[in-house]
Amino acid sequence: MAIGNKLPRLSPLVFTIPMVGNVLNCHNSVVLSVLWESRTFQPTLQDLTGLPMGSPAIIKLMLPYGTQMSRPRFFGQVALEPDSVVVFVKASGDPGHSCVALDAHRIGGYNQLDWFSRPGLQNQYTEHNAREFVWKSKGKSVKAGSGGHEHTIISVPAAEALKVLRQVLLVGRSR
DSSP states (O other): OOHHHHGGGSOGGGGTSOOTTOOOOHHHHHHHHHHHHTSSSOOOHHHHHTSSSOHHHHHHHHGGGSEEOOOOSSSSOOOOOTTOEEEEEOTTSOEEEEEEEOSSSEEEEEOOSSSSSSOOOTTSEEEEEGGGOOBOTTSSSEEETTTTEEEEEEEEOHHHHHHHHHHHHHHHHHO
16 A cells, blocks of 8 residues: 555645635545545546545544554554554544554644644645654543544554545445
8 A cells, every 4th residue: 555655745736726615624635645546546626526425424434444543551652554544533433634644653644733742734735753642641532633622543554444435436336
């Protein structure tokens, strides 16, 4: 899998096409990266309009196939599975933010403003180290997002994310 290699290479032109109801956000960039992995060409935001559901709903469908991350018991940092989809999940069970593990310690994504100890940039790609998770006291959740709300972090292996997207594409074709 090479989802992590595709995310930073998404062309800025992908995100400059004005589309009503389909703006650049973290979920769109992750779904586009997974979609690109399933095809031989780089998709655009217009390709998202052909999907039977929005990017946040697709990310939510991936969650049961992932595992909850937690702070290491002792010193060190979380070891990420390269190319996995990393999702910050709200208490409601909805995805608050999604990004991709580039390797065992780096995370890349778009609109990563308030999700790590070091801020990301609006409408731009940034990378963060796994040490930048702001763990809550028991280490099972993080304080992140605007307002610093509590989120759990789910890591979905790339192969599982790809399976979910392929199922979504099959549902879209059967309509």
